[in-house]
Amino acid sequence: MSTQEVLQIALELAGLSEVPADTAVLVPGQNLRKALVGIDLEGPELLWAKGEGFDLVIAHHPPGGPAALNFWQVLLRQVELMVAYGVPEGVAQAAAAELVREHRLQNHARNYLRLPALAQALGLAYVNIHTPLDEIGRKRLVQAVAELPPAATVADLIAHLRARFGEFRNAQTAIEVVVGQSRNPVGRVAVIHGAGTNGGYPVAKALFDHGVDTVLYIHIRPHEAHRLAQEYGGKGKNLVVTGHIASDSLGINPFVAALRARGLEVVPFDLVPP
Ligand SMILES: [Fe+2]
Ligand SMILES: [Fe+2]
Known part of the structure; x- marks a missing residue:
């Protein structure tokens, strides 16, 4: 399985046609066999995964790269949700704008290179799937x-x-x-x-x-x-x-099952079992 196929499986389960801004292949890989899947898979988990023979690490929360920097864009989905529940569009946009302001500025503080660079150095494929799994x-x-x-x-x-x-x-x-x-x-x-x-x-x-x-x-x-x-x-x-x-586990567990059904060996890390 490739990192692109992994992403596609998540999109299909979520019913999304495009990759959301907070989701990305950080280090691509092909012919992957053994995946560690969890919510927060960062430095220590990458090192452990390498030692245990994993070739793919799938994190839920964006650990860096474009998915971390562009995270604020998915906050605009709050507008769609609010409008669907009857909030006038202008009111919904003003409410979401408060969230966007806060998250966008935090980007400047963030070291978005460190964890993708570590995965690359270790030779691990590294994917982060946030909004599709929450969806x-x-x-x-x-x-x-x-x-x-x-x-x-x-x-x-x-x-x-x-x-x-x-x-x-x-x-x-x-x-x-x-x-x-x-x-x-x-x-x-x-x-x-x-x-x-x-x-x-x-x-x-x-x-x-x-x-x-x-x-x-x-x-x-x-x-x-x-x-x-x-x-x-x-x-x-x-x-x-x-x-x-x-x-978060409620959205990730069906994805774990789908990956297994496609023949990938999957080890859940920090997930609550179904
Ligand atoms: Fe989540
Ligand atoms: Fe979360």
Whole structure:
């Protein structure tokens, strides 16, 4: 298998026709046999992989190269998600612009060459697949949410996600209600995932202000959760956080299965099993 084929398998599973900006072949390779797949596969993992006879390392989070520098572009997917959930386009763009501003400036600090250079020096093929794998996870979450009865509560939502996905049962984190109450009706639910990172305060605010009752993120920074709880906690609005590593695994595990089905030997690294 080649690095190009690996990327193609991920795109097909995600239903995407183009390679998103946060996804790239960092060191290309052909006739690959043994892949290490994980969320954060950086220097120590590359060295370990070399020693264990791997010829391919597939990381989820962008470890460098163009995928790290162009990461901010996928944040614009937040606009599509918000609009699909009923947020006016102008409001959605303003909310996403706050996220873009923050992430774009961080690029200047980043050493984007170090890890691709290490993989190259070790003779390892190195691929990073971010948005396609999160998109697989997002679709699974959206499907599970659609299965809820109309009168479901936030507690019902959490119980259903746990019943549906081994990743949530096997994770060491719990699905948590960070704004609102588990006895609240879920009402209209927005799953915000597969768009770079969580939408933080601005995206949740835009959704709450335009008819969404429950927002689902995989993680959020504490001060943003606190601010949302203060402003929306008493208004029947809910923010549910499903856990970063469990939720990333939810999108990566089907990809691992697809690679194995194509004959590649795959060893999962930092993944919660399904
Ligand atoms: Fe992810
Ligand atoms: Fe992640």
